[in-house]
Amino acid sequence: MDGQILDARYRIIKVLSVEEVVQTYLVEDTSLPDQQFVVKQLHLAKNHPQDLTVLRRLFAEEATAIAKLGKEHDQIQKLIASFEENEEFYLVQEFIFGSPLTEEVLLGTPLEEDQVISLLFEVLEILLFVHSCGVIHLDIKPANIIRRESDNKLVLVDFGAVQEIVTTIVGNLEYIPVEQLHGNPQYNSDIYALGIVAIAALIGLPANEISKLQSQKNVLTGEIVWRNRSMKVNQNLAKIIDKMVRFDYRKRYQSVTEVLHDLQQLTNQEPEGKKYNSKKLWLITAGIASCITFSIASWFFQSPKFVDNTQQLFQEGITKYNQGNYKQAVDNLTQVIKLEPKNALAYNRRGDAFYRLGDYQKSQADSSQAILLNPQDANAYYDRGFSAYELGKYQEAIADCTQAIKLDSKNAYAYYGRGLANTQLEQHKKAIADFSKAIALKPKYTDAYLQRGILHRRLKQKQAAIKDFNAIIEMNPNDARAYYQKGLTESLNQQKSAAISDYTNAINLNSQYIEAYLHRGDIYSELGNKVEATVDYNTVLQINPKLTVAYIHRGTHLLSFGDYQGAIKDYTQAIKLEPNNAAVYNNRGNAYLDMGNKKAANQDYTKAIAINSDYGLAYYNRGITRAKLGNKKEAVADFKKAAQLFKKKGDKNSYKDAQRELNLLRNR
Structure with a gap:
């Protein structure tokens, strides 16, 4: 059965279950690589009362109705397609991990x-x-x-x-x-x-x-x-x-x-202190400091009766939210709140909509109102904590998550949220403890493993980091993020072949994974694989032609292979996209200097310093250029400034380099 193609499109990967009238398969879509779905094969019952023509119509009507539900609500499995082959009916459904x-x-x-x-x-x-x-x-x-x-x-x-x-x-x-x-x-x-x-x-x-x-x-x-x-x-x-x-x-x-x-x-x-706390659910996207929340409110209407008009407005607001029309959802829920000022659920939902619109101040205010209406609701504190997190108020986020934990000590997500805030405050031990507690409460919490692994890598605990990323891969072999983060860690260990393998796995799982292409390209470049590196950088720019960092990476790659004109062209494009990026001016200055255009190099370093007056490397590079131009006094001033900035940042090697250049100039 494995390998069989259904509807000239869906290749069966494995049989999930076999019942009397229903067989279920895990399939991949041959027209969309790396896309997996569940297909249910429905065998027509013997002596079925409906004629086949009527059956087809009824099947299509019901399938259309169910498909619409999945499109409009995030917590309903999406029906991707339905079809008929050999008088048997098939449903292609979203595969939910x-x-x-x-x-x-x-x-x-x-x-x-x-x-x-x-x-x-x-x-x-x-x-x-x-x-x-x-x-x-x-x-x-x-x-x-x-x-x-x-x-x-x-x-x-x-x-x-x-x-x-x-x-x-x-x-x-x-x-x-x-x-x-x-x-x-x-x-x-x-x-x-x-x-x-x-x-x-x-x-x-x-x-x-x-x-x-x-x-x-x-x-x-x-x-x-x-x-x-x-x-x-x-x-x-x-x-x-x-x-x-x-x-x-x-x-x-x-x-x-x-x-x-x-x-x-x-x-x-319920008596004070013993109120039931239903679980708050969060949609958390991975990243070093990225977290998007989507809450399912855990309590319903505060008033004894929810009048029909208010209920209709509320349901319309929820429908708009599930469709991604957050602005209209806010409008509907605002009307509900006017009619029902103590409707905690409406505040909760409106807060979620404000959050998705990026209006964290209003989201925080709605969560505060929900807390006033129900001070024992752990979820409202957690909700407000994440709004504070997005506003950069990490101490407030920690306080709210801590209160959520006091009210519901088994909420893994509250520990996770507090761990993220502790990470931002560089309270590394506390952050690791929070992520570990989240994992203890929810052993398959891959996001907590991911953040703990990233933190382990920052603390140079590379083996511990790899262990966390491997744990994610074991639980979910299709998690591209884990392969990417593992690749970064392998790269720090100078395990370049292993890093390339991990980045490749991430790309195979997510063909739009820009960061994986960039880092794989960097390693290819370091290994001297010019063609492979160029292909990776070009792929990124095909995905996003306005990505400044891609031009910078490709420019640095071209510079390392002596293509000065190509490097300058890429750096110039990056400057057009980000005119205040000091690093790009510094890099273009390097390209001009390598090709012998000292005057242009000097101008670029000067521009970099004008943008960032604490840019030690730009002072150092300008010092080199001025020395080559014969401007000894100005070169000495640049090296002194560079040494001062390097020392301030604790960069001992760069400080020694600047002092060495100073001594060479003084001895001339």
Whole structure:
């Protein structure tokens, strides 16, 4: 089966699962190298009641509806394509790196109540969007809820509606309410299924015992009996779950909004210091000091009733946010706040939108308002902490993350955020301790490994850095960042072949990885591989023709091979792009000096010094040029200034060089 091509495009890499009517494959798109997807092959059920023409139409309609959901919500698996071959139907879906909820819920160990509440809040918020679009999931179960590795968010996958059209299979009976079995699914059929998940989590049922719930029913009412005297569970939480799984859908919660409201009332009623804190989720992109947050608010409406108009405005704001239209999201949520001044969720969401717009001041203000409304919410402190981080207020960021940790000591993301701020303040030991704690709480937290590895490298703990990057690669072989950072570390160890290999792996995983091309080009240049280096620099400039650093790297490369005109041309282009870049003037001065144009070199060094009066190397180079021009007095002044600046910065070797040039001039 491996290697087979589907739809003349998707090559099967491996078979993920084989069931009676559904087979699942991991595939790569031959037209988009390095792009992996999941393909579900749906076998047409025997004696299917629908004729093939009608079936095709229904399949296409449902697939279109599900695809639209994935485009508009970040926590719904994207449906990439659908097609038919040999009267069998296929779904091409986004491949989500992460772990199914079965690895958290069905392990035979009960979850804490606050963990279950956090799970309910997050999945219900996704369902709020799904139901508002007129879609019922129809197959809510732990296997169809994936905790995404990159940001720890829960992602809803495998909608049952499109699969049932072809297979007529209704899903796992353990999670299916009676009305759905009878072909009359309701929106609250999804609520029932999620309630079963919550029960399994609270009891700590292993996977092979989940079916026992359906046999534990009251003979007269048909309601599931899941609590016993020895089980300690908050009575109000138990009542909410009981209402989620009522046998008669007419007596069940009628909407997701109702469940969210009661859960919020539950959190507000808890005694001070014991309020439930649901988990804040963050989208953190890697980089030395780059962190973008995207929060899923963990509590719902503060007011007893959320009027229809306000709810509609709120949902429109969320939809705009998920579509990336953050400005419109702010407008909608501002209207919600005017109507509901104590709506903490609206402040939270508007703060997220402001954050994505880069308005960190307003994002911070909204988080502060959320804290006023709920001082025990750890997530609001963390949210405000990241806004402070982006504003360069690292002490404030540390204070907020520390408060978040006090309220929720098991929040790995709070430790990670504090680690980033400690890194900026060069409190290296504290930063490493924070990243290590984040990893201890979340062993597959690749971003924490990445930042700890980078910090290890800065502290010249190269083997420890490589160990962290290798740990990431072992967990996720497709993480280009880990290969790139490992390449940087190998390069510092003078392991140039290993570094080239790592940069190449990063590029193979991400063909737009500019930094990997630049550093690989630098190593090729150092090794004398002129053609390979030039190809890498040219590739970067094809990706981004206005990238100053690419012209600088290529210019330095050309200069090292004696192509002075080519180097000067590249440095001149870099100056056009960044007229105040002192280093580029210094480099072009070197090129002019090497080709014998001392006057032009002197002018460039002078320009570099005018831009940066503390540029020791430019003074040194101008001193060399002035000495060659016979301007001894001016050359001595430059070498003295260079020596002074080198000494101030602790650059002993450069200081000795400047003193040596001074002595040579004085002895002439």
